[in-house]
Amino acid sequence: SLNWRIQIAADSLIDEYEPSAVLKNYYPGGLVGHDREGCPVWILPLGDLDIKGLFYSVKKTEIVRYTVRMLELSEEDMKRKSEQKKYKLPIPNSTYHKYIVHLDEV
DSSP states (O other): OHHHHHHTTGGGHHHHOOOOHHHHHHSOOEEEEEOTTSOEEEEEOGGGOOHHHHHHHSOHHHHHHHHHHHHHHHHHHHHHHHHSTTOOOSSTTOOOOEEEEOOTTO
């Protein structure tokens, strides 16, 4: 909801939030490129995630803020791609994200 976005300061995460070194180094996956339409493609190898280690190292709110920051960066990237003529998005002004989730050993 909008209140939740305000509560975690989602609109300022890209410019004002600096993720901890733990999240930068150990949070799995990320943006790997774009499909033919210019939509972001993410790989999330959750099967390789040491969730206990991550929660012992950073607060839950930090993980949420980092995840939302990545999604905000993806949205920003998508808007830039939609302005380029070579990419034709399925629905104007919409965003599509594609996720490849690796769940081995979960």
